[in-house]
Amino acid sequence: MSQEIVDAVSQYLTPNVPIKLISQGAEAVVFTTPVHPYCPSNEITKDSKPVQYIIKYRSPKKYRHPVIDKQLTKHRTLSESRLLGKLYLIEGLHVPKLIATDAYNGYIWQEFLGEDLPNDCGFSNLKNYLWMNAKDPYNDVVKDTLFKVGEQIGLLHINDYCHGDLTSSNIVLVRDTNGTNWIPYLIDFGLGSQSNMVEDKGVDLYVLERAIISTHSSFSDKYNDWLIEGFSSVYKKQGKGGVQKLNEVLKRFADVRMRGRKRSMIG
Amino acid sequence: MQLPQFPGVNIEILLFQDVSNANDIRSKIAELPYAFIDARTICSVEQLMSAIYRVMIESKYNRLRTKSLHSEVLLALSPTSNIGEAFKKFGISDDTKNLIMIEINQDNDNSSLDKTVVNGEIVDFNDDNLQKNSDVNAIRKIYKIDQSVEFENISELSRATVNAIQLRGI
Numbered sequence: 001m002s003q004e005i006v007d008a009v010s011q012y013l014t015p016n017v018p019i020k021l022i023s024q025g026a027e028a029v030v031f032t033t034p035v036h037p038y039c040p041s042n043e044i045t046k047d048s049k050p051v052q053y054i055i056k057y058r059s060p061k062k063y064r065h066p067v068i069d070k071q072l073t074k075h076r077t078l079s080e081s082r083l084l085g086k087l088y089l090i091e092g093l094h095v096p097k098l099i100a101t102d103a104y105n106g107y108i109w110q111e112f113l114g115e116d117l118p119n120d121c122g123f124s125n126l127k128n129y130l131w132m133n134a135k136d137p138y139n140d141v142v143k144d145t146l147f148k149v150g151e152q153i154g155l156l157h158i159n160d161y162c163h164g165d166l167t168s169s170n171i172v173l174v175r176d177t178n179g180t181n182w183i184p185y186l187i188d189f190g191l192g193s194q195s196n197m198v199e200d201k202g203v204d205l206y207v208l209e210r211a212i213i214s215t216h217s218s219f220s221d222k223y224n225d226w227l228i229e230g231f232s233s234v235y236k237k238q239g240k241g242g243v244q245k246l247n248e249v250l251k252r253f254a255d256v257r258m259r260g261r262k263r264s265m266i267g
Numbered sequence: 268m269q270l271p272q273f274p275g276v277n278i279e280i281l282l283f284q285d286v287s288n289a290n291d292i293r294s295k296i297a298e299l300p301y302a303f304i305d306a307r308t309i310c311s312v313e314q315l316m317s318a319i320y321r322v323m324i325e326s327k328y329n330r331l332r333t334k335s336l337h338s339e340v341l342l343a344l345s346p347t348s349n350i351g352e353a354f355k356k357f358g359i360s361d362d363t364k365n366l367i368m369i370e371i372n373q374d375n376d377n378s379s380l381d382k383t384v385v386n387g388e389i390v391d392f393n394d395d396n397l398q399k400n401s402d403v404n405a406i407r408k409i410y411k412i413d414q415s416v417e418f419e420n421i422s423e424l425s426r427a428t429v430n431a432i433q434l435r436g437i
Contacts, residue, residue, distance in 0.1 A: 089427065178436055
């Protein structure tokens with residue numbers, strides 16, 4: 001099955017664009033490539049490897065009617081790209097750069113973010129980063145990083161957008177120019193949407209909290225506190241109205257925590 | 268120049284400065300097998316190339332909306348789906364001083380690009396030369412980028428234009 005998808009992508013991209021499969025989900029497969037679709041570049045990253053790009057491909061699903069399949073692929077590819085375009089214009093929010101979209105065929109090209117962490121700790125998403133710091137879990141850099149992650153989520157929510165699948169693997173850390181601190185980027189907006197519903201925001205926070213609890217349970221209390229600190233700081237900057245909104249979201253967050261992500265539909 | 272996904276297609280791009288015969292070119296634009304773009308509206312190589320990429324994708328999957336690849340480039344640059352408007356905004360006008368000339372050649376034979384059509388000085392098609400001639404305010408206006416959004420540098424503006432080009436009217 002997955003070889004079939006890789007073959008289809010290779011054919012679409014021609015042999016001039018070599019690809020490497022890095023992730024497969026239910027909806028899409030993700031590849032990296034060193035080839036830019038339209039701006040040839042000889043740029044080199046800090047660790048002197050060629051710059052990579054991300055290709056996200058939504059393959060046709062055989063269990064759907066072909067007509068509906070085409071519509072869904074197009075709709076989802078486009079809405080994810082649109083979201084990236086809109087989020088880019090929000091000041092202070094970090095999302096990957098959109099390079100190209102081919103909605104009919106289900107392709108999105110994005111910039112590649114992150115790097116490999118030292119000592120074989122894996123790719124620089126929040127999950128691996130926290131594991132890397134497990135020996136000294138409460139150091140200042142970790143605190144600063146989590147606070148900034150919270151800020152990113154706050155910025156997203158205060159502008160009435162929701163991520164929909166906010167896990168610690170969907171937060172990628174990029175080193176700042178000095179190389180000491182980390183700048184968090186939110187990735188994978190496949191389930192994202194524009195939403196002013198407190199429920200969606202509460203669920204976002206809950207999903208991330210659960211992700212942290214399940215992977216870093218010994219330190220999760222403090223980690224989650226720092227995240228919420230960063231999250232709140234964004235709202236508090238907005239004055240009284242911001243604080244009011246913040247309390248609404250936090251209250252709902254507490255509700256969601258009590259009952260779980262899915263609301264009971266009984267009655 | 269070629270795009271990796273379209274090895275059989277040659278793309279020639281020339282940037283002219285101090286063009287003196289804009290009026291002339293405009294009058295016979297229908298006969299010339301090239302695309303002409305007012306360089307004021309282009310702030311980076313990335314902006315123009317992303318439009319050309321979109322044209323090539325649409326051409327391959329039979330989604331062209333205009334009669335030729337060259338007119339499609341202007342439409343692809345535009346944030347709206349109105350062809351006339353795209354020509355008015357990005358196309359050559361009588362007071363055009365800096366001009367971009369594009370030929371997309373799918374037959375893979377030798378380029379028939381006739382540089383003598385334009386009376387002007389050819390300079391390298393690169394970000395520096397494009398930035399020098401671009402009109403940031405006009406670009407913001409064309410792409411309807413809210414005045415409240417601030418850009419620290421041209422590459423941020425360029426990125427916003429790429430977003431608009433990739434997402435328009437699908």
